[in-house]
């Protein structure tokens with residue numbers, strides 16, 4: 621059983637996926653962490669992030685390991701844990717460039733499809749490209765201002781700067797970020813985090829919640 625939760629940047633995908641996964645007793649899988657880790661490695665190696673062969677060759681020489689848990693995903697390169705370094709402003713600024721490389725997308729998709737189900741998968745294209753046969757699909761939205769206000773609780777920048785960066789990232793991610801035709805679209809703006817989680821749980825087919 622796979623449930624997909626896609627959405628725009630900072631719409632609550634990780635927090636909501638964690639809550640849904642805990643309620644179902646399964647892990648969740650953060651696809652964005654793989655793109656973020658690929659970006660961090662590229663930045664550290666001073667690669668041109670537009671250079672697909674260089675980024676891919678570097679990834680193949682420095683394999684990443686995603687550890688999907690209901691309580692939060694962790695990601696490793698060899699013995700080094702990268703998780704805590706991936707939500708920085710510089711990774712945010714570069715990640716959409718790396719994610720636009722078809723070779724990197726194919727590499728990430730292969731990592732994700734190799735994971736053993738059941739799980740909740742969150743990202744941009746989980747319900748469309750990676751797991752089109754998922755048992756239930758959701759797509760989260762909220763206005764840029766609301767998302768920036770939420771994110772400002774966790775970042776040093778002010779709300780207008782965060783909002784501008786989110787709008788830019790949404791624009792760059794537009795190609796791969798769209799609701800699947802069979803996804804339930806949820807505007808999280810008027811909802812609490814728990815409200816979004818309960819909305820999703822209430823819409824899951826009975827066979828998923830009893831599995």
Ligand SMILES: Nc1ncnc2c1ncn2[C@@H]1O[C@H](COP(=O)(O)OP(=O)(O)OP(=O)(O)O)[C@@H](O)[C@H]1O
Pocket residue numbers: 627628629630631632633634635636652770771773774808809811812813814816
């Ligand atoms: N419905 C909600 N109400 C209030 N705060 C929320 C809600 N959903 C998420 N948040 C908060 O918004 C922030 C962003 O959420 P989260 O990191 O889960 O988003 P995301 O979509 O995974 O982000 P990114 O795309 O950058 O990985 C977090 O601080 C989270 O606690």
Ligand SMILES: Nc1ccn([C@@H]2O[C@H](COP(=O)(O)O)[C@@H](O)[C@H]2O)c(=O)n1
Pocket residue numbers: 629630633651652653655656715716717719720742743744745746789793796
């Ligand atoms: N399925 C996905 C997931 C992520 N991306 C790209 O990674 C960036 C970071 O993702 P977050 O979920 O952590 O925000 C995102 O801005 C996309 O560029 C993707 O392309 N596909």
